[in-house]
Amino acid sequence: MLQKRWPGRAWVNSVCTLAQKRLATHPHGDLPRWLCTLQQLPAVSLEANLDRGTPALGGRVEDLKALRETLMELHPWRKGPLCLGGLRIETEWRSDWKWERVETYIGLAVHRVLDIGCGNGYFGLRMLGAGAALVVGIDPTLLFVMQWLACRHFSGDIANYVLPLAIEDLPADPVAFDTVFSMGVLYHRKDPSHHLKRIHSLLRPGGTMVLETLVLPHERRQDLLVPQERYARMRNVWAVPGTDRLVNWARNAGLKDIELADVTPTTIKEQRSTSWMQFESLAEALDPADQEKTQEGYPAPIRALLIATR
Secondary structure, X not given: OHHHHOOOOHHHHHHHHXXXXXXXXXXXXXXXXXXXXHHXXXXXXXXXXOOOOOOEEOXXXXXXXXXXXXXXXXXXXXXXXXXXXXXXXXXXXEHHHHHHHHHOOOOOOOOEEEEEOOOOOHHHHHHHHOOOOEEEEEOOOHHHHHHHHHHHHHHOOOOEEEEOOOHHHOOOOOOOEEEEXXXXXXXXXXXXHHHHHHHHHHEEEEEEEEEEEEEOOHHHOOOEEOOOOOEOOEOOOOOEEOHHHHHHHHHHOOOEEEEEEEEEEOOOOOEOOEOOEOOOOHHHHXXXXXXXXXXXXXXXXXXXXXXXXX
């Protein structure tokens, strides 16, 4: 249990209680079906091999076809790749590529980590593989919590948790995480400055923020794009800053030692449709006549990695 891995913390007790209540009372119509799916997973030896691009969880299952049919009940799978019971899940995102860009700049040995917008917990697995002592992930999307529970069926009780909560649900009490990750979240926030200040409050003094977010091209590093309706066919993109503006936001939030560690365009090889994510993906969001623009005429997705400390 999470409480046993960080005892004596009222904050931890509060979020665990809230998460249990949220799961017990969640109105999502697919929840009974998803819980039934979890019960149908085959018995397996518990294993967790995490120091690799495709974390491998659980011993090999004899009937991989049946396992695939069961896990497809939790479609779409977005963050990975993963290997569960010997079955490789090719997710929408090559999240291993993103992790390769991140791991060069951070050290997580024995760190307690908060992962905001963690999805199914893929990055938490990679964090444990990099030496983290504990990863607390939060994500309000219930399907991702179900996928995390499926992963735990194969891994057992490892120190990677996904709670069905948003950052707004977290108590205001000081927590003192060693590292806080926020990857692919900032542009979904109506008030990005407040989001950065909240991250600052969740860190211990000297703790590290790892922020990954959409930015504008280099020649627009001072600008701010506020999409009219959609950006790359996404409804909830509120603001895309230039890199200089992003750094200023972090500085104004009280963060120090700010480093723009990486800026990389997102390609249709890194984010794509697969048999495990059969909906449209990045390719359909780009202008077919000009791949450097979205369907709406905005600059195509570029992602920046920002490292800073409290």
